[in-house]
Amino acid sequence: MAAAEPKPPAGAAAAAARRLARGCWSAFWDYETPKVIVVKNRQLGVVYRVVQLLILLYFVWYVFIVQKSYQDRETGPESSVITKVKGITSSEHKVWDVEEYVKPPESVRVTNATCDSDEDCVAGQLDMLGNGVRTGRCVPYYHGAFKTCEVSGWCPVEDGASVSQFLGKMAPNFTILIKNSIHYPKFRFSKGNIENRKDNYLKQCxxxxxSHLYCPIFRLGFIVEQAGENFTELALKGGVIGVIINWDCDLDLSASNCNPKYSFRRLDPKHVPASSGYNFRFAKYYKINGSTTRTLIKAYGIRIDVIVHGQAGKFSLIPTIINVATALTSIGVGSFLCDWILLTFMNKNKVYSHKKFDKVCTPRHSPGSWPVTLALVLGQAPPPPRCCSTDPGRPQEEGQSQAQAVPPPQPCPTSAPPEQMVDIPDRGAEPGPWASEPSQQDSTLTDPRGLAQL
Known part of the structure; x- marks a missing residue:
């Protein structure tokens, strides 16, 4: 049998957890500041400028010019619509005017009307979609062998038999007045689609x-044609046409630039046989020999639905500031992309990474060292010593330039004294005394730029 592995003591695990917590807490208070490095690379520079140009074009052209994002906006205006229909036509038997062919819609559908015996028909029951009040009798239907519940109502009930009178010859010349007014309460702006004139302009246009944008009198044939439909086919089975009025207003301009835009399209499902078309029923009542009689008419017609929508915008400082700040922030996407290319795909990506990222260990001074720190910030005192060097004891070779003798910076060791910090290497690398006598370095090294090298 294999020997059981010894478990680490509980105290060691707790100490490791405390060290991890202290490390996370210490890292939480770290501050990161960008370091600017100029990379002499033509291809990378082209990518950077192209990305910046695209971002600027997007915000200047699309966001500010097309979308007008510098404006405060209000959608869905308060609206009212009034319609009037005018026109006269005739059929084989009579003349039809407005009172004859303009009616409100009605829907009739009978459910659970079949029965086998009187017990299936409850006397006095009223079906709102039926044809009357049930008498409680189960009687044979007009046609066929099945039975249906008897009702007290108009006889006969609708059975589909009708005399067709087609009014499609003159109907395209019927006119519809669509009076519409809108109001944007946020901007206190109101306007209508009828021109304010005192003459008989509406009777002639x-x-x-x-030429006549503010004369909202439309020919029925014009509406159907603009919706892309054939009037004869549409009038035969009926249909629903939508008249869409769009009020898009830029209130930074004058009120005369806020004009209605009309569009037309068919709304009912044209190619679905079960629900295609539009029809409604209405009745006409009269008396014959003292008995009240009615004529039930099922009419196929064209229904006009007027839909009003729009939006208004006016300059506002808050959305302007937000979008300008977003544009300036988005330009940083170019830097992010080029940094990713620089540190991932370039041949010297490790060198670039070494130059880009530095870790600075802040020295812990006593409270009496504030004047020295202030002088250091102002560039009037020498910088603190480096944390470490690659090989401080190696002398500089004769003839070697001062820049070539600078060793690369190294990260601070964990056992370094608290006074040390990472810095860019000095102009020259001194031999052994520099590393063995750090107390003499403060009095010998000078740096007129102070913290400029960090």
Whole structure:
């Protein structure tokens, strides 16, 4: 049997956990500041400038010019719509005017009307989608062998038999007045789609997008044509046409630039046989020999739905500041992308990484050292000594330049005294006395730039 591995003492695990917690707590208070490095690389510079240019074009052209993001906006105006229909046509048997062909819609559907016996029909029950109040009798239907519940209502009930009178010849010349007014409460702006004139302008004009924009009198044939439909086919089975009025207003300009834009399209499902078209029913009542009689008419027609939407915008300082700040921040994406390329795909990525990232150990001075620190910040005192050097005891070779003798900076060892910190190497590397007598270095080394080398 294999011997059981000894478990580490509980105190060691607790000490390791405390060290990890102290390290995380210490790292939480670290401060990171960017370090600027100029890389002489034409390809990387082209990528950087192209990314910056694209970001600037996006914000200047799309965000500020197209979207007008410097404006405060309000969507969904308060709106009212009034419609009037005018026109006269005739069929084989009569003349039809507005009172004949303009009616409110009605839907009729009978459910659970079949029965086998009287017990299936509850007397007095009223089906709101049926044709009357049930009498409690189960009677044979008009056609076929099945039975249905008898109702007290108009006889006969609708059975689909009708006389078709097509009004599609003159109907395209019917006119519809669509009176619309909108209001944007945030900006206290109101406007209507009818021109404010005292003459008989509305009695003589019809809508034209160029010459008569504020004459909202539309021919029915024009509406159907703009919706891309054939009037004869649409009038045969009926349909729903939407008139969309869009009010997009830039209130930084004058009110005359806020104009309605009309569009038209069919709203009902044209290619679905089960629900295609539009129809409604209405009745006409009269008396014959003292008995009240009615004529039930199922009419196929064209329904007009007017839909109003829009948005208004006006300059505001808050969205302008937010979008400008976003644009300036987004330019940093170019630096992020180029840094990623520089540190990942370039041949000397390790050299660039070594130059880009430095770790500075802040010295812990006594309270009486504040004047020295202030002088150091002002560049009037020598910088603190380096934490470490690669080989301080090796003398500089004769003829070697001063820049070549500078060893690369090394990270601070954990056992370094608290007075040490990482710094960029000095102009020259001194032999043994520099490393063995750090107390003499403060009096011998000078750095007129102070912390400029950090």
């Amino acid at each position: 019809t809508f034209d997008e160029v």
